[in-house]
Amino acid sequence: MSSYGHDHENHEHPHESLTDSGEPAAAARVRALVDLLVEKGVVESQDVREQIDWLVSRSPGDGARLVARAWVDPEFKQRLLADARAAALELGLDPGPSPVVVALENTETVHHMVVCTLCSCYPRALLGPPPDWYKDFPYRSRAVADPRGVLDEFGVHLDEGVELRVVDSTADIRYLVIPRRPAGTEALREEELAALVTRDSMIGVSIPAPSPIAA
């Protein structure tokens, strides 16, 4: 193990070298690997197909439903905080294979932000696949060491006296942030509230707006 080595500071998303077909070499290699493993009986095509179907069905809308229900139903919120996995199942949502999902509530005095510094652990079942920036080195490095700098880049400025609590998902637990309900949303129905809950607010790098953001 070396010390820091040379750092690809200006190379945020490394790019595959493209073959003539415009695809990275890895693309053909992955396809060939799948075919080979199916031929060998290591996996079945059906296994792979089921995983694909599951992955493409995931979206942050599921997480948003959990948050919106927590906003309108204080008892549900307590159940969500006690056991997010069970709360998701209550709403007919798939909490994913992780045996424990923990919901972290943002309050007037605490703002949570989630990272996986070692790889890319993320509540995919409830949010869909993570964005590139979550998996890349700058976020993984700076979210723990300079979280307020990171939030500045996301346009988030916390009020005076708010504790910024960064959570590094290093093990089997998956973390989901419950952002604060925006002021001025008392008249909104639950589905309208869910539309305000963005993926980034459930990671903790954004704060929901009181009305849908125009595209």
Added chain:
Amino acid sequence: MRYRPGQEVRVAARPHVGHHRTPAYLKGKTGTVMRVHPSFLNPESRANGKDGLPKQPLYFVSFQQSDIWPEYRGDPADRLYVDVFEHWLDDAG
């Protein structure tokens, strides 16, 4: 399990060869147990194809940011919470 919420614990500073889930920035640091999670299979032995038993208790441990980073720019109240396996913790009380 050995540790309870509220207990001060220190993350072992031992170098480790091979897969493990205790980040370098945390080694040797002292924090407070906030939550006791369920126990999980040991990722270090699982990584080598073993069964990962016995399961290891996992703790949600809270650290003061300014204890971890000498040049931390932020609020003194800011914290860093990390899941740490029991075999990486010692009592710091």
Added chain:
Amino acid sequence: MERAVHDRGGWPTDAPIDRSEHELDDWEILMDSLLGALEKRSAVNVDEFRRGIESMSPSAYEAATYYERWLYSVETILTEKGVLTPGELDARLAK
């Protein structure tokens, strides 16, 4: 404290967060799903998979894209277990 290349928390950098995102390409979805299928069949577990990624040389780890690291790991671990023979996949691609 010495650290491995994947252990990025607090790694010195002033690099800004590049917030551009890309939809997963088909081959990336396929790679992701292959790992899931392998785990479901207990051919590989997640800790072996992570060890496989962590076994990349530092320069290879930093140069690779996310799913290229997944591919490297799965090939490495399955070869280690004798499920793949060295060169078998290359030979297939060469056809």
